[in-house]
Amino acid sequence: MKAFQDFYAEDFSHCYGCGSLNEHGHQIKSYWEGEESVAKYLPKKYHTAIPGYVYGGLLASLIDCHSTGTAAAASYKFENREMDTEPVLRFVTGSLKVDYLAPTPMGVELEIRGKVIEVTPKKAVVESRILAGDVVCAKGYVVAVRMPASMMKK
Amino acid sequence: MKAFQDFYAEDFSHCYGCGSLNEHGHQIKSYWEGEESVAKYLPKKYHTAIPGYVYGGLLASLIDCHSTGTAAAASYKFENREMDTEPVLRFVTGSLKVDYLAPTPMGVELEIRGKVIEVTPKKAVVESRILAGDVVCAKGYVVAVRMPASMMKK
Numbered sequence: 001m002k003a004f005q006d007f008y009a010e011d012f013s014h015c016y017g018c019g020s021l022n023e024h025g026h027q028i029k030s031y032w033e034g035e036e037s038v039a040k041y042l043p044k045k046y047h048t049a050i051p052g053y054v055y056g057g058l059l060a061s062l063i064d065c066h067s068t069g070t071a072a073a074a075s076y077k078f079e080n081r082e083m084d085t086e087p088v089l090r091f092v093t094g095s096l097k098v099d100y101l102a103p104t105p106m107g108v109e110l111e112i113r114g115k116v117i118e119v120t121p122k123k124a125v126v127e128s129r130i131l132a133g134d135v136v137c138a139k140g141y142v143v144a145v146r147m148p149a150s151m152m153k154k
Numbered sequence: 155m156k157a158f159q160d161f162y163a164e165d166f167s168h169c170y171g172c173g174s175l176n177e178h179g180h181q182i183k184s185y186w187e188g189e190e191s192v193a194k195y196l197p198k199k200y201h202t203a204i205p206g207y208v209y210g211g212l213l214a215s216l217i218d219c220h221s222t223g224t225a226a227a228a229s230y231k232f233e234n235r236e237m238d239t240e241p242v243l244r245f246v247t248g249s250l251k252v253d254y255l256a257p258t259p260m261g262v263e264l265e266i267r268g269k270v271i272e273v274t275p276k277k278a279v280v281e282s283r284i285l286a287g288d289v290v291c292a293k294g295y296v297v298a299v300r301m302p303a304s305m306m307k308k
Binding site: 011012014015016017019022023024025044046047048049050051053055056057058060061062064065092093094095096097098099100103151 | 165166168169170171173176177178179198200201202203204205207209210211212214215216218219246247248249250251252253254257305
């Protein structure tokens, strides 16, 4: 099954969070699972906050990319189109809010689960949560804005 | 001049965003400049969003660590103490909000400037902005929570 990010054209595949061509980045992959979108990520051992816990900036990054990817996928759905059809829909982050609810343990594969709250032709709002096992460690709220044509040109 | 982060004990110097002992991390350094706190950071060339622009997750990370560092420094100030005195004050992020106002260009040293909005014995609120030259690219709002004693023990 192709992830949302696998449909991104080469120019959009350099993102540090989700670009498959960014060898230094997180390369997250997001999929639908029913009405929710899901990505999984095992933090690297240097992604520490204080020893034993995951760095909050990484969690913000995971929420960011998973949400813009979910926004794109939801917008294709909204237009009743497959993700490999034209015109291409890409999103940038307008705003990002993260509430840190519990310390996130290292050494556990994290699950990022997104729910689409709103889709319009100009934006999408995605709420998400990061789970370590059954524990919700962080909640995210992202307003993703459809990328203007000027940024999509080379 | 020592940065806020230079006062962190070894156990608190592994943070991916600001730990001087994390060789993979950003190692940001924050200082007072009058009433504002300032840090500077030149994104690595792989910190891309789409080519030419900086990845938003990195900006969130810079805001996060600069704000918790500023929260600590402001709390020592509030208690009329130097940062090398006991008891040690460290902060974790309770919530983080970032508004992305303009695309952030690559190849420019960014300036993160923080303002302390509120300090209490339990938390501090820091507003910040990220500048690329004269352009404010992002604004941040962080509620930093004083680290509980249980997290500060080994």
